[in-house]
Amino acid sequence: MPVTDAVKLTCATCGRANRVPVARLADSPKCGVCGAVLLDGGVQELDAATHDKVTRGDGLPVLVDYWAPWCGPCRMMAPEFAKAASALAPNVRLMKLNTEDHPQPSSRAGIRGIPALILYRNGRELARLAGARPAAEIVAFVRQHLPG
Numbered sequence: 064m065p066v067t068d069a070v071k072l073t074c075a076t077c078g079r080a081n082r083v084p085v086a087r088l089a090d091s092p093k094c095g096v097c098g099a100v101l102l103d104g105g106v107q108e109l110d111a112a113t114h115d116k117v118t119r120g121d122g123l124p125v126l127v128d129y130w131a132p133w134c135g136p137c138r139m140m141a142p143e144f145a146k147a148a149s150a151l152a153p154n155v156r157l158m159k160l161n162t163e164d165h166p167q168p169s170s171r172a173g174i175r176g177i178p179a180l181i182l183y184r185n186g187r188e189l190a191r192l193a194g195a196r197p198a199a200e201i202v203a204f205v206r207q208h209l210p211g
Contacts, residue, residue: 065163070123071120072101073090075107078113079094105160107157108159110165123156124205125156125183126157127181128140128180137177140195143197143201144201146198147198152204153199182205189208
């Protein structure tokens, strides 16, 4: 199988890189090291190390929700973010970073307020969206910046 027929996905649980055949993305692929699901249409939690690996090197676009447990709008948006994850799978990974537990990545990203969404692709930031949003707006935002 040519390399172009597979994408690199970083495991949010153990941080290891996995090569997943594009044809198998919709099959809830699992990490070859720890067995955690890599992509299942849900939202995965990141820590500082996996945030950097995922946003810099994953083969799929990644939308990261920067949030904190004390933030009311963040908690209100969580179910909408989960709905958007389901709608965008398996072509986009939706992940969350708790800015209270992991302040370094959010500081490097220039996050000034939460919730904040940043869309990454091929190691680069494509776009950002501030404030709590319904699922339909999150999906539209991603599709606007990822044509095709």
